[in-house]
Amino acid sequence: MGKEMTLDVLSSIKGAEASQVVDDLFEVIKKGHVSDNLTTNHTDLNAVNIENLRPDEVIKSSELERNLIIENFPNEKNGFLVVPKVIEE
Amino acid sequence: MASAIKALHNKLKNKEISCVALVKEKLDQLKASDYNTANYILDEYALNLAQKVDQKIANGKTIGLLEGIPFGVKDVYLLQGTYSTASSDLLRKYKSPYTATAIQKLLDAGAIPLVKENCDSFGHGSSNENTVFGAAKNALDKTKVAGGSSGGSAVNVAKNFTTFSIGGDTGGSIRQPAGYNNVYGLKPTYGKISRYGLMAYASSTDCVGPIAQSLEDTQIVLNIMSGSDYRDQTSFDSAPVSNESLEKALPKGTKIGYYKNFIESDALNSAIKADFKAMLNKLEAEGMEIIPLDFFDSSILVSTYYALAMAETASNLARLDGTNYGVRTTGKDLKEGYSITRSENFTAETKRRIVGGNQVLSQGHSEEIYNKAQQLRQQISHHFDEDFKKVDVVLSPVTPNPVPQIGNNLKDPMTMYLSDAYTVGFSLGGLPTLTAPLAMETGVQITAAKKQEAILFTCANFLKQVL
Numbered sequence: 001m002g003k004e005m006t007l008d009v010l011s012s013i014k015g016a017e018a019s020q021v022v023d024d025l026f027e028v029i030k031k032g033h034v035s036d037n038l039t040t041n042h043t044d045l046n047a048v049n050i051e052n053l054r055p056d057e058v059i060k061s062s063e064l065e066r067n068l069i070i071e072n073f074p075n076e077k078n079g080f081l082v083v084p085k086v087i088e089e
Numbered sequence: 090m091a092s093a094i095k096a097l098h099n100k101l102k103n104k105e106i107s108c109v110a111l112v113k114e115k116l117d118q119l120k121a122s123d124y125n126t127a128n129y130i131l132d133e134y135a136l137n138l139a140q141k142v143d144q145k146i147a148n149g150k151t152i153g154l155l156e157g158i159p160f161g162v163k164d165v166y167l168l169q170g171t172y173s174t175a176s177s178d179l180l181r182k183y184k185s186p187y188t189a190t191a192i193q194k195l196l197d198a199g200a201i202p203l204v205k206e207n208c209d210s211f212g213h214g215s216s217n218e219n220t221v222f223g224a225a226k227n228a229l230d231k232t233k234v235a236g237g238s239s240g241g242s243a244v245n246v247a248k249n250f251t252t253f254s255i256g257g258d259t260g261g262s263i264r265q266p267a268g269y270n271n272v273y274g275l276k277p278t279y280g281k282i283s284r285y286g287l288m289a290y291a292s293s294t295d296c297v298g299p300i301a302q303s304l305e306d307t308q309i310v311l312n313i314m315s316g317s318d319y320r321d322q323t324s325f326d327s328a329p330v331s332n333e334s335l336e337k338a339l340p341k342g343t344k345i346g347y348y349k350n351f352i353e354s355d356a357l358n359s360a361i362k363a364d365f366k367a368m369l370n371k372l373e374a375e376g377m378e379i380i381p382l383d384f385f386d387s388s389i390l391v392s393t394y395y396a397l398a399m400a401e402t403a404s405n406l407a408r409l410d411g412t413n414y415g416v417r418t419t420g421k422d423l424k425e426g427y428s429i430t431r432s433e434n435f436t437a438e439t440k441r442r443i444v445g446g447n448q449v450l451s452q453g454h455s456e457e458i459y460n461k462a463q464q465l466r467q468q469i470s471h472h473f474d475e476d477f478k479k480v481d482v483v484l485s486p487v488t489p490n491p492v493p494q495i496g497n498n499l500k501d502p503m504t505m506y507l508s509d510a511y512t513v514g515f516s517l518g519g520l521p522t523l524t525a526p527l528a529m530e531t532g533v534q535i536t537a538a539k540k541q542e543a544i545l546f547t548c549a550n551f552l553k554q555v556l
Contacts, residue, residue, distance in 0.1 A: 010447040011403070012410065012424070013440050014432040021502045022399070022445035026458050028392035034464045047293070048322040061187070068170065068186040074417035084412065084419060084426045 092305035093252050094158050101146065101157050108142040108157040108201075115159045115203055118250050124231070125223045126241035126250065128164045129172050129205040135159065138201045155313065156199030161245045161254035163238075164205040165212060166192050167286040175288050176210045176220035179415045179434035189286020190321065191255060191297045191314040198313050203251060207241030210436045211406065212259050212290035214238050215505050216498040217266070219438040224495050228270040233492045236266030239300065243270040246300045253301040253310050259290045260394050261487075261512025263298045264524040268487035268532030273307045273549075274300045278539045279519030280325050282311075283318030291401035294394075294516040304335055304549055307523075311542065327540060334543040339551035341376035345369075346480030348384040351511055356387070358490045361529045365486055368528040368556060375555055380480050385469060387489075387510035393469065394513035395506055396449050396462040403446025406439070438499060466517050473518040477538035482548050485511050487524050488531045525549040527556050 008016040061069075075082040100106045112135050119127050142157035162168060165175050167185035174180045188196065196202070209219040217225040217240025225235035228247035235244045239256030243266035246254050256263040258276040267274025275298045282297040289295060299310035312329040351357070352365055373379050411417030411430035418433060420426040435443070449458040476483065488508055498505045515522045515536050522536040523545040533552065537544045 005451070007444050007447055007451075008428070010451060011440075011444050012407075012427040012431050013435070013444060014428050016440065016444045016447075018444070018448055019441055019502075021506075022395075022441060022448070024503065025392045025395050025445075025506065026449065026454075028388050029396055029458050029462050029465070032389050032392070032461065032465055034461060035468055052322070054319065054322060064169070065186045068184050069414075072184055072186070072414035074411055074413075074415065084417070084423045086423050 090303045092303050092309070093301075094154060094306045094309055097158055097252060098152070098154050098156075101142070102152060104146065108139040108146070109136060111157065112136055112139040112159055112201055112203065115250055118248070119204055119245070122248070122250065123226070124228070124235075124244050124248065125225045126207050126235070126244045127204045128174055128176060128207050128222050128241070131171060131202055131204060134171065135201050135203050142199065142201075153199050154309065155195065158200045158252050159203045160195065160200050161204045161206045161242055161251035162192060162202050163208050163242050163254065163256050165208060165257050165288040166255065167288075168192055168202060168205070171205060173205065173288070175212075176208050176222055177434065177436070177439070178221050179409055179411075179430070181221070181416070183415055187286065190283035190318045192286065194314050195255070195310070204245065206239070206245060206254060208257075209238035209240070209262075210439050211288065211402065212238040212257060212262055213402070213436075213439050213442050214498070215261070215265060215508050216493065216495075217241065218495065218499050219436050221436065226495065227492055230492070232494055234269065234495050234498065236269035236492070238262040238266075239274075240266045242300050243267050243272055243274065246270070246272045246302055249302070253299055253306050255310075255314075256298055256300050257287055257290075258296045258298050258516070259294050260398060260516045261509045263296075263300060264487055264512050264522060264534060265509070265531075267300055267524040268526065268534075269492045271526040271532070272300055272302055273304060273526065274298065274524045275307050275311060275542075275545070276516070276522045277311060277315070277542060278521045280323045281327055281521070281540070281542070282314045283316070283321040283324040285318055285320035289401075289405040291398035292405065293401060294398065294519070296516075304525075304546055304553070308335060308546055330543050330546055334546045335550050337547055339377070339547050342378055343482070343548075344378045344380055344480040345372055346380045346382045346476060346483045348483065348485060349381045350384055350386065351485050354387065354489070356489050356507070356510070357486065361486050361489070361491070361531070364529040368484070368533065368552075371555060382476055382480070382483070384472065385514065387507070389465065390469070390514040390517070391506055391510055393462045393465045394509070394517055395445070396458055397466065397517075399442045399446035400449050400459055401446070403443045403450065406443055438502070441502065469514060470518050473520060473538070481537070482544055483536045485534045485536070486529055486531065487511060487534045491530050521545055523549055525552060527552050
């Protein structure tokens with residue numbers, strides 16, 4: 001805890017670092033003026049109101065769908081799906 | 090141009106052509122093409138469906154308007170059993186386990202998908218050069234870009250390889266390539282069409298939309314795909330756009346707005362500027378009321394959009410780590426495996442956006458960039474609400490500059506981002522916006538208030554007649 005995470009760790013991309021062109025975009029935001037009397041109208045947001053969430057239910061997928069999901073798995077050996085080895089730090 | 094869908098429907102119905110012959114002709118055109126518009130051609134899939142349509146006609150049964158009509162699908166939509174790559178190496182051999190709702194509705198109506206179309210990888214681009222399948226080429230000039238990210242879709246429609254295509258628009262990805270290739274492209278109101286089965290780029294602005302050669306075909310396809318979906322809770326039910334909307338005249342005195350700063354900007358190409366002003370003069374002469382409006386600086390629009398879109402794509406693409414699907418490269422441990430897989434199989438532009446997104450979401454940056462960008466977005470949205478109390482539609486150029494040559498965009502990302510200056514604002518507002526191939530080299534963009542698609546069609550039809 002408390003350890004600062006670098007961009008390559010956050011992004012899981014080797015050697016990832018901030019780029020000048022993206023920093024230039026962000027500078028515009030930092031200098032941008034936000035109106036003081038801004039009122040939040042939640043109907044403006046492209047999001048679902050928590051009151052309107054659909055039921056949390058399991059819907060079984062078709063056999064074809066399940067087979068395609070298995071077919072997409074990157075590694076299979078002797079009828080088992082092979083997962084990467086997890087090393088705890 | 091009249092409806093190609095209706096023309097083909099009549100030919101099929103009257104047995105002037107067979108569906109198999111029609112589909113085969115289009116497949117042959119796609120295979121012979123060097124425009125790089127096709128990631129995968131769905132030969133067997135399409136011909137199988139075409140045979141069923143022919144059988145139905147032979148049996149004397151009535152066929153629906155879209156039955157047997159060939160169409161294209163941007164390669165970010167799932168179509169069960171076919172490859173869906175997002176033009177990336179990571180998903181080059183990923184097979185869709187299910188079908189996107191919008192595409193399923195077209196299949197249910199009998200339309201026949203021919204091709205998974207080239208696009209910028211995960212929608213990350215404005216030129217269709219950010220793709221592992223080779224840059225798509227512009228339909229009017231092969232040395233120029235197709236536009237992006239739905240470039241392959243727009244070119245296929247313009248070349249008549251598909252009767253219509255389904256693009257995806259997050260910040261302009263339908264409207265801009267439509268403008269670059271001289272066809273119609275519609276980004277509907279956010280939520281009008283379900284996003285289920287569309288690979289997410291930036292979920293809060295991602296929209297499904299049609300690209301077609303005529304307003305009539307755009308309307309037909311829009312109406313078929315619209316509606317609420319249990320699997321996309323942001324989707325809603327809406328009335329179809331009526332035929333009357335296309336046929337009725339735009340009343341004299343209609344209030345047509347435009348953003349002064351878009352047109353007075355030094356960054357706007359002089360020919361586009363002159364053509365836009367000439368269009369306004371013509372509309373005024375036709376009795377329309379032209380109303381200049383103030384708006385946010387383009388740099389604020391572009392930066393707000395990219396800060397939020399990068400944050401959302403960093404989250405959405407975090408799932409692509411080679412664990413459950415896609416390419417997996419193993420490393421000495423789990424984390425290194427993720428890292429190698431993602432480093433080797435995302436393009437440079439996709440990596441730039443993921444890293445930028447994680448940057449704005451990280452501690453210390455989220456307050457001054459991400460949260461502020463959200464506030465700016467609300468301000469932009471509020472501004473639109475006020476504007477559409479004063480005007481019925483807003484007209485604007487689609488892009489500030491003419492179609493660029495292939496080879497320059499990826500070298501200069503900032504130029505690419507700024508080329509979206511006139512499209513991203515409307516995406517942030519979730520507004521319906523139509524590109525019509527009229528008035529300017531890259532077309533005119535017609536925007537209305539949320540859920541007011543009908544007036545876009547009335548206005549575009551009017552522009553088509555008077556310009």
